[in-house]
Amino acid sequence: MGACLQTVPVSFRAEDRYDQSLGRLFLPGSMIDRGVEGDRLAGIEKGLFSAEVAGNEKLSPACRLIRFARPEGFPDAKPGHFVSVRVNSFSVPLLRRPYSIMDLTETELLLLVKVVGPGSRLLAEAAVGDRMDIAGVLGGTVFPSPAGEDAVFVGGGTGLAPMIFAARTWKREGNTGNSYLIHGAATSEELLGTFCESDFTKVFRSTMDGSEGYDGDAVSYLQSLLNDDTISGSKLYSCGPAGMVKALELKVSTRFDSHYTSLEAVMACGVGACRGCTVPLREEDGRKLRAVCSDGTVFDASQIAWEDWE
Amino acid sequence: MSASGSIKVTIGDVSFDNPVFLASGPAGYGEEYADFVDLQRLGGIVTKTVTYEPKAGNPGTRLQETRGGLLNSVGLENVGAGVFFGEKLPGLLDNGIRPIVSLAAEDWDGYRRLLDAAAGAGEIDIVELNLSCPNVDRGGMAVGTDPRMISRYVGHAKDILSGTAVIAKLTPNVQDIGRLALAAEEAGADAITAINTIVGMDIDIHAKRPVFKRIRAGLSGPAIFPVALEAVWRIVNTVDIPVIGVGGIDSVDDALKFFMAGAAAVQVGTAIFYDSRLPEKIITELEKNGIPASINRGGA
Numbered sequence: 001m002g003a004c005l006q007t008v009p010v011s012f013r014a015e016d017r018y019d020q021s022l023g024r025l026f027l028p029g030s031m032i033d034r035g036v037e038g039d040r041l042a043g044i045e046k047g048l049f050s051a052e053v054a055g056n057e058k059l060s061p062a063c064r065l066i067r068f069a070r071p072e073g074f075p076d077a078k079p080g081h082f083v084s085v086r087v088n089s090f091s092v093p094l095l096r097r098p099y100s101i102m103d104l105t106e107t108e109l110l111l112l113v114k115v116v117g118p119g120s121r122l123l124a125e126a127a128v129g130d131r132m133d134i135a136g137v138l139g140g141t142v143f144p145s146p147a148g149e150d151a152v153f154v155g156g157g158t159g160l161a162p163m164i165f166a167a168r169t170w171k172r173e174g175n176t177g178n179s180y181l182i183h184g185a186a187t188s189e190e191l192l193g194t195f196c197e198s199d200f201t202k203v204f205r206s207t208m209d210g211s212e213g214y215d216g217d218a219v220s221y222l223q224s225l226l227n228d229d230t231i232s233g234s235k236l237y238s239c240g241p242a243g244m245v246k247a248l249e250l251k252v253s254t255r256f257d258s259h260y261t262s263l264e265a266v267m268a269c270g271v272g273a274c275r276g277c278t279v280p281l282r283e284e285d286g287r288k289l290r291a292v293c294s295d296g297t298v299f300d301a302s303q304i305a306w307e308d309w310e
Numbered sequence: 311m312s313a314s315g316s317i318k319v320t321i322g323d324v325s326f327d328n329p330v331f332l333a334s335g336p337a338g339y340g341e342e343y344a345d346f347v348d349l350q351r352l353g354g355i356v357t358k359t360v361t362y363e364p365k366a367g368n369p370g371t372r373l374q375e376t377r378g379g380l381l382n383s384v385g386l387e388n389v390g391a392g393v394f395f396g397e398k399l400p401g402l403l404d405n406g407i408r409p410i411v412s413l414a415a416e417d418w419d420g421y422r423r424l425l426d427a428a429a430g431a432g433e434i435d436i437v438e439l440n441l442s443c444p445n446v447d448r449g450g451m452a453v454g455t456d457p458r459m460i461s462r463y464v465g466h467a468k469d470i471l472s473g474t475a476v477i478a479k480l481t482p483n484v485q486d487i488g489r490l491a492l493a494a495e496e497a498g499a500d501a502i503t504a505i506n507t508i509v510g511m512d513i514d515i516h517a518k519r520p521v522f523k524r525i526r527a528g529l530s531g532p533a534i535f536p537v538a539l540e541a542v543w544r545i546v547n548t549v550d551i552p553v554i555g556v557g558g559i560d561s562v563d564d565a566l567k568f569f570m571a572g573a574a575a576v577q578v579g580t581a582i583f584y585d586s587r588l589p590e591k592i593i594t595e596l597e598k599n600g601i602p603a604s605i606n607r608g609g610a
């Protein structure tokens with residue numbers, strides 16, 4: 001553990017104690033906790049960073065693509081890694097909100113944000129120039145590369161984000177295999193995927209209500225695509241609602257050499273400390289509760305004790 | 311408030327550079343937070359409560375945010391005495407971090423074995439007895455709501471861990487937390503920590519069932535600050551040993567209020583999740599302006 005316990009140099013301004021009493025207004029640029037400046041933490045694998053919003057695009061009625069300028073010293077990330085965002089500097093909502101990295105370039109950090117409650121709303125409403133406090137890079141495991149083989153990605157809802165990061169990362173690394181994305185959503189309003197068409201060999205889209213694309217869930221769609229030989233692959237990657245990932249594992253995974261999935265769970269610390277985000281795994285020496293944040297987020301889907309995972 | 315030089319605090323015979331600690335639980339064994347918090351700068355860190363045997367903790371949902379608070383049902387998941395004393399504790403000490411070792415028992419037998427293990431570990435000069443966890447069936451709050459049990463557990467710790475300071479951490483889920491504090495003091499406790507989480511629950515309206523498998527969970531965070539402050543005020547008026555204030559600290563000002571209520575030290579729990587540098591900000595303030603004097607002259 002010695003290596004991880006390096007001293008983090010921190011200095012504080014006298015006015016820091018007034019953070020909580022700054023008028024309690026939601027002011028762009030003042031949302032950031034002023035005690036946090038990422039550049040002080042350069043060179044460590046995770047840290048707290050003040051990140052400036054550089055873009056906010058509407059992708060669908062509920063979904064936004066938020067671009068942050070990559071803070072100085074922000075660590076590199078791999079597919080499956082995530083960040084945790086403090087959406088304002090007061091305590092409602094209380095906890096940081098975890099988001100998969102949709103892309104990380106030399107200059108930008110991209111998140112795909114669906115509005116489901118107060119935290120995601122504040123993040124989705126961020127204006128260019130706003131600053132937010134981001135903890136990252138978080139996560140203990142990442143998606144293993146397909147190493148040249150054909151890969152199938154299944155992204156349900158915003159589970160699309162880590163699929164895009166994986167496809168982009170591996171393309172940049174010169175991976176030559178085909179990549180197929182099946183993206184499912186409840187309705188056409190929630191369907192994304194057109195903006196990332198160039199990241200995959202081919203993108204297939206489905207809606208539960210049949211309002212756009214294939215009429216049905218992403219798992220049935222994948223089954224039919226495999227059955228009529230439209231696509232094939234040896235590596236399966238997924239992220240999405242637990243029900244979708246479970247169905248993938250139980251119904252389709254035997255057609256692939258491996259199935260890795262990035263799980264979501266409600267999180268508090270994001271670093272393995274609080275033990276709040278556990279998932280039951282079947283391991284050689286019996287069942288174990290593992291932390292999604294630090295033992296995942298990426299797991300071999302065949303290890304998850306699905307009967308106890310919602 | 312005067313800008314005095316030292317902000318050292320002494321509990322039992324044990325001296326700390328400053329009176330700002332991490333509370334047991336949210337920050338785990340400390341190491342997990344090393345990239346976010348300057349752990350060496352803290353007065354100390356109360357390690358995640360350890361039981362003699364490793365504990366897997368509770369199944370199902372473990373966290374639920376509330377308005378200004380957090381419900382948790384972690385259920386004392388921990389690595390057990392062997393790994394804790396063999397790996398986690400030496401790691402902290404090697405890195406110049408000041409641990410306060412939190413101990414809990416599921417039953418009397420487990421408690422005795424845990425204390426023997428702690429006594430054998432040698433390097434421990436201070437422990438906090440978690441007599442107050444609401445998220446387990448045995449031990450925890452079941453012990454900590456009964457003054458007789460408190461005195462039995464505290465007394466045994468003082469016997470076995472001679473020369474070690476013993477802090478009793480109390481639950482607010484009782485009619486009069488002052489009575490519990492008095493029982494701990496009379497049994498020889500060197501200090502009191504108050505409070506542990508407050509019992510609460512939530513319901514999933516779509517699934518039409520309680521959010522937590524155990525139904526009840528422990529509430530922490532800013533929502534409980536006034537309750538914790540009152541508990542500290544009351545305990546300070548009841549006992550002569552130092553009181554450590556914990557519960558809902560969300561700002562430097564909240565910490566100052568605990569000192570004004572008569573606390574000798576404070577612990578930060580839930581806030582570490584969203585404002586990891588808060589303990590360091592509190593220390594900076596105390597270094598600059600000193601520890602505020604108690605305004606508590608009774609009236610409990």
Ligand SMILES: Cc1cc2nc3c(=O)[nH]c(=O)nc-3n(C[C@H](O)[C@H](O)[C@H](O)COP(=O)(O)OP(=O)(O)OC[C@H]3O[C@@H](n4cnc5c(N)ncnc54)[C@H](O)[C@@H]3O)c2cc1C
Binds near residue numbers: 158
């Ligand atoms: C590792 C990880 C990666 C994620 N990546 C993305 C992403 O790329 N894009 C995206 O839009 N969302 C993502 N999420 C989910 C996102 O964190 C939640 O939508 C967000 O925290 C909700 O906050 P809120 O205040 O808006 O809603 P709340 O009012 O807190 O909750 C609204 C609903 O969201 C659910 N929820 C709350 N927190 C979480 C959580 N941590 N995980 C899953 N569901 C939650 C609640 O159960 C509730 O049903 C991810 C979650 C995790 C754990």
Ligand SMILES: Cc1cc2nc3c(=O)[nH]c(=O)nc-3n(C[C@H](O)[C@H](O)[C@H](O)COP(=O)(O)O)c2cc1C
Binds near residue numbers: 532
């Ligand atoms: C996730 C979580 C885990 C906790 N685990 C422990 C524990 O193991 N032992 C303990 O004595 N208290 C535990 N607590 C209680 C805290 O130490 C503290 O008493 C309580 O949360 C109130 O302080 P806060 O509002 O600053 O968090 C835990 C609290 C949380 C939120």
Ligand code: FES
Binds near residue numbers: 269278
């Ligand atoms: S969120 Fe704390 S252990 Fe995963």
